[in-house]
Amino acid sequence: MNTIGKIFTFTGFGESHGAAIGGVIDGMPAGVEIDLEKVQHELDRRKPGQSAVTTARKESDTVEILSGLFEGRTTGSPIGFIIRNENQHSNDYDHLKDAFRPSHADFTYTAKYGLRDHRGGGRSSARETATRVVAGAFARQALEQWGITVRAYTSQVGPLVLDKDYGGMDLSVAESNPVRCPDPEMAAEMEALILKVKSEGDTIGGVVDCVVSGVPVGIGDPVFGRLGARLAEAMMSINATKGFEYGMGFRGVELRGSEVLDRFVAGPDGEISTLTNHSGGIQGGISNGQDITFRVAFKPVATLMQDVCTVDRDGNEIVIKGRGRHDPCVVPRAVPVVEAMAAIVILDACLMNRASRL
Amino acid sequence: MNTIGKIFTFTGFGESHGAAIGGVIDGMPAGVEIDLEKVQHELDRRKPGQSAVTTARKESDTVEILSGLFEGRTTGSPIGFIIRNENQHSNDYDHLKDAFRPSHADFTYTAKYGLRDHRGGGRSSARETATRVVAGAFARQALEQWGITVRAYTSQVGPLVLDKDYGGMDLSVAESNPVRCPDPEMAAEMEALILKVKSEGDTIGGVVDCVVSGVPVGIGDPVFGRLGARLAEAMMSINATKGFEYGMGFRGVELRGSEVLDRFVAGPDGEISTLTNHSGGIQGGISNGQDITFRVAFKPVATLMQDVCTVDRDGNEIVIKGRGRHDPCVVPRAVPVVEAMAAIVILDACLMNRASRL
Amino acid sequence: MNTIGKIFTFTGFGESHGAAIGGVIDGMPAGVEIDLEKVQHELDRRKPGQSAVTTARKESDTVEILSGLFEGRTTGSPIGFIIRNENQHSNDYDHLKDAFRPSHADFTYTAKYGLRDHRGGGRSSARETATRVVAGAFARQALEQWGITVRAYTSQVGPLVLDKDYGGMDLSVAESNPVRCPDPEMAAEMEALILKVKSEGDTIGGVVDCVVSGVPVGIGDPVFGRLGARLAEAMMSINATKGFEYGMGFRGVELRGSEVLDRFVAGPDGEISTLTNHSGGIQGGISNGQDITFRVAFKPVATLMQDVCTVDRDGNEIVIKGRGRHDPCVVPRAVPVVEAMAAIVILDACLMNRASRL
């Protein structure tokens, strides 16, 4: 189950402490001009060691494209790529060889597979998400040609909530601060909180908001292909996620139907739109032409820089010393991953939609 | 996209105002004794007209199994079934022929397909979920043989929140009241609220909580087959859902890592479990043997019994009169649907897991 | 594994001795006008009891469409349908309850599933192919709107080989005789042979040829989606098939490359075609605009009207008396099934091709 998508698909591979991670992008439409610098730029947004609020681990995360491009354009053939692993400190994990770290996948992987690559969490490591960013970068370049853009940002860190509608903000500001929050003041508060939490050897959770603009009416499928279902699946496949909501989400539960109906209106040219967007751009599982808006909850990272009690595989009680290089809060680096997964889902749904009429 | 699942799959069909709805359950393991009364019982829990808090529409929702059973047991062959539609008042929808009802799928379906069955919402009608309940009832009977149970209940209606841990309640109590809340006092409050909202021609949202018990360690797959991702996809494919969370969900965002680690302990027989369950029974996408707990947000239904302004397909402003028979709150009838989808996902994941080792 | 197709999919269900067979057609493009009489006509071509060369079993095989149509056109929603079983003589099979009939699926089904519906072969019965014919009839009506036609015919029965190129024959003649051979003289010989074989309580094999015309250039996918591979899979999923070949097939093995190259030429309007069609209309797995031609081998039916030695489930030697109503040669009734499967594959490939370019 390392493949996502139906027509535009991505298949990933690789552990954090193996030779390389990589993947295959299949179903990419032919003839798309690809700017490889943009692909690398997306990886750079996700890579470790960017700032004091992320892990101090250094990896250049340089992608090598192996196939599927000819003279700068996609050929319709699958795009294979790899990212070599660097700067692995596998010894950092020797003391964890037989430990089941709390709220990690050590126990469940061992139970499932009977054995486990203990170095860096193997396939459960968030390092794997770098390959999704590559696939997403290809998808985004296709979507851009149709005027579809995907923009995510940090909207909450711990109890600090950015309580502003995205419509009133310049979302590109998010890239100018290390936490990726489009409000500079809130960004500074969030950064300070993360540093405080880090100094205490602890971690903290957060929320990423995402806005997809420019999706035409009619994308998505009824029933099991609902756009909300496909986005939920994609987002909840990202490490450390615990929740997904779109449009009014859980907040809408408290409201009356009369308060949340998105009234249709017709423009001078007859184009139909809605006055409000409680629906988050999706009605009956299908895009209605408004912005698609959703939110993803990330838990506090389970790797602490403090002593933690647990058991080993024989059931003996042990204490794990905090060690290694880890993120005190995943949210800043998760922003490009959320964007990548959204781009993958939307491109796939757009391509599928071409078959909806004769 | 009317199929869900990988090994155990369900494919549904049918509109509310056609001849019948139905589906095909494929990949059902052979040799499972099926109690058809239990299947019908699940349908009865979902059917309209059960109480004053649901729609007054009357349909018997009798399932006819057409294949896949022999002498009371599954044969490994696909199980086809139909539920005849009854008591359709198609004329109720004549005035909606060209209207785009707000927050409904009328507009998006028309845009996608170029035409639309306006009677009862066609495929976007929640009537379709009856077929999922049949598939879920088969899945549940397989799961029960392994001691796996699925139990959902109403935990919130509008602002009324059941703020008790499920561990301290008898969840079977939920079936004794029309809102399906396991706390009798809260149930009475919720019922009163729904009746008040209904009397005002309005609707209200709510939340369904679900607990899956008895899932062995090791079920679910890394990366795109994470159990959380598969449950999210399945739940967000249900009509009127706006959010999904598991374990601590969105609430966990505000907490520190040190507060939410699920510490492992070993029992006298060496069996490893966790002291707490912030993870909601899933770690690294794979079950850890604890209860799997998740929550699903349902919006207030978009069909009001009051006048609503909108446009028709030519962009003319029109007013829709509230008419027909609809639920003021979907949550009570959504409970068995959530259970059905959970059973489908868990059975599929259990069967897939058999291939994880040589 | 009762589903075929990727975008246009068909999921079937039903045993010969259950209540009904049926299926779900999903991914049918919206807006296609459907002539239901044509659908029934295809079923009539396949149904038992048509002539002396087929089984004497009588079933009307009347299809009931349950969903997905509105005012005579497809809506984009799944098309559910059933065909009630009639005229079942389940008692005909009582003596076979514990027998493993030679070259039948009794033994393999029992081993796989641990139990078996012995009445009529359960899911291994060719009765299941009736549901494919319904799906194919829908696919054909979509293809016809693009000028794509599918025509199959009997080209061999036992040693009697129709050694004429289809180009020189009127293929519609095939429908005027019970064996479905477009050459009236050969048809008469084949019919006589089948009747002779039948009178001896024996059965005989044959070959069906198929020609798909009007497929535009560019349909099909490289590598695992090759049109030849998809047709092979579809044809070899039909009961009693033992071989598939396209274009020059096995005969081409003996030839030199220089003898079989399909030379390209350009017409006055610049349209490129080939002088010959050894490739069978497929090059690199993708249609080249020429007729797609393939052949399917059917074995002699395993049910004989004579005594047959075998064992029962306990390994005891037993003798099975020939009884019941069976086809002495499946080929005449297989012709519409081959056409149906070809239509399903080609429509699916045409719809997928829409995603090949931005």
Added chain:
Amino acid sequence: MNTIGKIFTFTGFGESHGAAIGGVIDGMPAGVEIDLEKVQHELDRRKPGQSAVTTARKESDTVEILSGLFEGRTTGSPIGFIIRNENQHSNDYDHLKDAFRPSHADFTYTAKYGLRDHRGGGRSSARETATRVVAGAFARQALEQWGITVRAYTSQVGPLVLDKDYGGMDLSVAESNPVRCPDPEMAAEMEALILKVKSEGDTIGGVVDCVVSGVPVGIGDPVFGRLGARLAEAMMSINATKGFEYGMGFRGVELRGSEVLDRFVAGPDGEISTLTNHSGGIQGGISNGQDITFRVAFKPVATLMQDVCTVDRDGNEIVIKGRGRHDPCVVPRAVPVVEAMAAIVILDACLMNRASRL
């Protein structure tokens, strides 16, 4: 469509003239000891430049495994791998930039994708099959632990037919001669024929036979997952294939049912087997415990070392000079590819079968 398989899947990528080819093996059961020398050995059997009957192109085809192994065993995580391309003479293809070579994929790829990587045929090149051999080598090592073996050999080259049953031959002899025919005398004749054809600048077709032994009873699925269908799809996805048959295949068409029934008998221990194997080890789509036998037809290669008339993309008539390094007959190098694809299909079917009973 660069993925094959349902649970055990392979996704490939790469063109002959890009940086590398490679792929991802997913769903490999955990805990299988892998001998990487055996993997490389399979690649060596397929690589160019082995003998005078194959292309003179030299590539070492060294596989680099990037993930999914830990301490010599599979971990259940996806296995990513690459094979660097070497010794590319891209200039050999400059004269073909705008040419549509007869019976090649140049024309169909250009029509489908609007552009084409003309160097070496891009994705339509048989070089891609090297990646399948890697996936097959992993599958084989899993199958071997269950005692399942896959053995293919050359049974026909042009008109030279090896007319012996495999039961009377030592199939391992096939590896001792360059054409991979288990009969030394016939091998010598075949070799001489290929060399003669090559000296004339021509090419010739052939047939590969394959035997899979040790498959337990009950593998494969009814209807669309029939083992014959899945093998057909896999084999017909190999470059240059034109036909597939299993068991008695096309030859069985001429026979009577009474001649080809595979009579069941019970051994002293009650184990049931068949006296003959006209069924080719598959009954009702499911393995019956006998050897699975099938045959694959390969056309003569379309690249000749002689002048060939065709058109360019503007429809101008041109003559292509024979140039480059190509195989006069693909069959010897196709043998390991057939084995690899068979291993992939059988392992996938074995893993799927685990879900067939509760």
